Amino acid sequence: MTVTPGWYMALSAVLFVIGLSGILLRRNALVMFMSVELMLNAVNLTFVAAGRELLSIDGQVSVFFVMVVAAAEVVVGLAIIVAVFRRRKTASVDELAELRG
């Protein structure tokens, strides 16, 4: 059995759904953030697989941009989560309920 790009697409769809479920079901800000990273990696896999299948370089170049942006998001996100943790001693998003109405 050969592994065709379709299998990579299916894997990336599965990864994306796992990430999306993590965001919707988990309540810890760090775990939610990890789930987003999983979704971004699903995106990267799609880009690379499509680029391989189409014999076009655009998809592989795109992955570099996505990785750099994801790294920048990690920096910003961890800074925010640490700031929240310092004030509240918890990273659970259910505790964040002062702003509502």
Add this chain to the structure above:
Amino acid sequence: MFDYHALAPELILGITLLAAIAVDLVVPERLKYLVGVTALLGLVAAALPLITLAACSGIAGCAATGPRVLFGGSYVVDDFALVLKGLFIVSGVISLLLSVGYLESDDYYQGEFYFLLLASVTGAVIMASARDLITIFVGLELVSAPAFLLAGWRKGDRRSNEASLKFFLTGVLSAAVMLFGMSLVYGLTGNITFAGIAQAITAFGLQSEPALVLAVVFVIVGFAFKISAVPFHFWAPDTYEGAPTPVAAYLSVGSKAAGFVGLLTICYQAFAPVRSIWGPILWVVAALSMTVGNLIALRQTNVVRLLGYSSIAHGGFILVPFAMAALYDQAGLADAFFGSITYVLFYAFLNLGAFAAVIAVVHKVGSTEITDWGGLNRYAPGLAALVTVFFFGLAGVPPLAGWFPKFVMFRAVLGVFESPWAIALAVIAAVNAVIALVYYAGVVKRVYMDNVPVNAPVDRVAGRRLAPSLVLALAITAAATVIFGFFPQLLAFFGDVTRAFVAAP
């Protein structure tokens, strides 16, 4: 030779934001205001090439005529891009003016604030020219990532932290969803430039391909988060309330307009052949945004939350001309495009003005609760008049500027043809315009007719003077609201020149 003239605004902004950090490092504590001055001068300097670029296309000796295309079609400087770049820089300048006095009255160290604001404006300016999936994604993240940090600016304040984290989690989620849609679009069409995608969709006959429908939906959902359209709006009021108020002003105008620019360029260029997919989706989103935004705004007691929900509703109004796109001919499409852009331009001035008025009143009254604003007219008649101007302007009461974009929006959705869906949407929009008047007028009524609350902390702060920069921002936005109300063609002209975007193949 590389066309540096076309990239001049971005280059100047990039240099300025580095200069802001450098100035912040070297100047002593009492001269810190120089950082703000540097940022302001940089923004003004970045606006100058826009004028020369706009003038250049008509002059014979000038190098390029027509749109300047850079990086193989990924980056285009046309009239649409120039107008939106101008809008982003102006909203950056006004947000900066709002921030200066606010930061000085605070214990927080201010240097990085200007750096982050400039970075976000730079991202928006890049988005206006971006014509491929990756450039627009990187531009959008450059708008958002500094905005996450700006929302959490007051590190010691639990509410600011909460605003920041909510904004961040929804922001990265929307980016991931949008990006997954983009990767599917690339996989199906083999192109990342918008023009190439549109051609490939037609050439391969992908209009009814289920995977493309899924991809379009993902991209639209991603942008719907960014423009806080219902049902992806829940983060916006919390973030606006918890963030520093000048940041909320920037988020509701600059960052939101950047989302609309992305949606406009992608929908009207890359997804132009599949208008029948995104048209109905945006019909529902527009109707929901207007109705839900306005109905929840009715019961708000906090003026910043009220403006947050009203900005969701205004986002719905901006989406209305998109909704019937599947049925339009080329002229109708240009009208719809013009309608959305014009609404964004007018809304920017009105909403920045409303936030400026809120910042000024909070400075006097010390509270964002509307009940504490009772009888403002007795001790601050000037501010009461400004609140009236901006809130009635947002409601769309002639002769203030808000009436014109609503008029254009109704004309775009009704003028070209008759369809029951178009009429239904116009009726929903009309009902919502009336609902909006109720809560805007409610604030004005409190300001003029109610008594000063007994326990209000007015005495303590009534003597405070407003910062000169805040007065300047109020003057600019108030003048714009009144002048563009009487002479809307002055601002609508800039919307008019963007029609060429739709005509381009």
